[in-house]
Amino acid sequence: MYIAMNRFKIVPGREKDFEKIWKERETHLDNVPGFIEFHLVKGCKEETHTLYASHSTWKSEDDFSNWTRSEAFRQAHRGAGQHSDVYLGHPVFEGFKVII
């Protein structure tokens, strides 16, 4: 199993706007091979930003990698440059292989 997280720093005061973007977003994940589940999660609030992360679980790292090269991925990330005013910097990716 594999967990893919993309960490986002959100401008203070724009948290609800960011959550709304994700709630209204079509992830196109349901029929992707190896996809298990998706969550948007909220981390700590710092002075400069609030941390969020997308958190998706996959049967394997290969399934995740295949998705990032797929048409479904391109569709899910159409218009990704919009709403750039809610973000502080670029998202930071972290992938985790499940050991236990």
Place this chain on the structure above:
Amino acid sequence: MYIAMNRFKIVPGREKDFEKIWKERETHLDNVPGFIEFHLVKGCKEETHTLYASHSTWKSEDDFSNWTRSEAFRQAHRGAGQHSDVYLGHPVFEGFKVII
């Protein structure tokens, strides 16, 4: 739902030792109220260390907080100071509230 992650930096070459410690460890989590599941996950390998994280899922943040004050928590962390030679520095905690 709530996800609790504790990030560990492991000395290069000691990854298998670290995984063995966790595989042999008794987490005492099975009967804890609100506990859903536990994983040990492996992140990226840097020049100075390999990133790992404990990754536990809970019904709520309160359930997690209650556990950290419980006898089960104390039992699970008995001898936590052992094996300190596999770690680079202290673990770093991050908690995430599930929004979607």
